Amino acid sequence: MTSSPEHSTIISETTCPLCEEGAKSHLQEGSIMIGYIHSTESFGTVDGPGVRFVIFFQGCPMRCLYCHNPDSWQIRTQQAPAGTPMTAAELLELYERNKEFYQNGGITCTGGEPLMQMGFLTELFSAAKQRGVHTCLDTSGIVFSESRLAEFDALTQVTDLVMLDIKHIDDEKHRELTGHSNAPVLAFAQYLSDKGIPVWIRHVIVPGWTDSEAEQDALGYFLGGIKTLKALDVLPYHTMGVRKYESLGIPYPLEGVPAVTPAQAGAAREVILKGLKRRLRDNILGKQ
Numbered sequence: 001m002t003s004s005p006e007h008s009t010i011i012s013e014t015t016c017p018l019c020e021e022g023a024k025s026h027l028q029e030g031s032i033m034i035g036y037i038h039s040t041e042s043f044g045t046v047d048g049p050g051v052r053f054v055i056f057f058q059g060c061p062m063r064c065l066y067c068h069n070p071d072s073w074q075i076r077t078q079q080a081p082a083g084t085p086m087t088a089a090e091l092l093e094l095y096e097r098n099k100e101f102y103q104n105g106g107i108t109c110t111g112g113e114p115l116m117q118m119g120f121l122t123e124l125f126s127a128a129k130q131r132g133v134h135t136c137l138d139t140s141g142i143v144f145s146e147s148r149l150a151e152f153d154a155l156t157q158v159t160d161l162v163m164l165d166i167k168h169i170d171d172e173k174h175r176e177l178t179g180h181s182n183a184p185v186l187a188f189a190q191y192l193s194d195k196g197i198p199v200w201i202r203h204v205i206v207p208g209w210t211d212s213e214a215e216q217d218a219l220g221y222f223l224g225g226i227k228t229l230k231a232l233d234v235l236p237y238h239t240m241g242v243r244k245y246e247s248l249g250i251p252y253p254l255e256g257v258p259a260v261t262p263a264q265a266g267a268a269r270e271v272i273l274k275g276l277k278r279r280l281r282d283n284i285l286g287k288q
């Protein structure tokens, strides 16, 4: 805990929109908003353009079978504290220590799921933008809701780039893979397109789950409708998270599923791009 004692009284709590368990999306102490942070990384090179200060938020409602950060799942409650309480100023102070390295980069917020603490995330990005820092949000998009458009509008005004993970284009498979429908995720992608927010899509190729050409083609066809798509990362499934499951005493859900090679992920990317181009052709021909 690094905030000053005079701000130690909790004056408001926001209930998580997804959980019925009394989870809090953020706590506000005095006039200082507090975020709950799993960890930070000073020199991230795979979480957006350039070298970046990466902030891992604590708490995620998803349970992706291939998640390699199960230690970030726990959402902070009064009964179960999780994450390190930090202010935006404290995080930006960490950024400032190495800012000469971030000339072509910036700050990326990832998790866990940063949108579970949207008020704090918006405050952090607002403060970063005031300093001219490039802001990138890496998210599953699962929290998106039409009923929270004002909050999303405020956040996207201070977000330069969204890296959106689409876990599965088929809703039923998405539910099996993550525990949730993909409807909010796809709606968020469309929202970002309509708002003119640049989007990088990430998609993990998992044997038996996302390795069919039909799924990849359908994903590409959907992406062809996202006008602000800037990049597509197709990532190979790996097993590097297994040890974390062992240390947490959680059975690994994809036991025995082999890792995917970069070449296999590259081939999948080509199939996705074919679907995307098919959609673009249909757009031109007025079929969509």
Ligand code: SF4
Binding pocket: 060, 061, 062, 063, 064, 066, 067, 068, 069, 070, 072, 111, 112, 113, 140
């Ligand atoms: S959304 Fe990310 S952090 Fe959450 S379970 Fe899925 S992979 Fe893990």
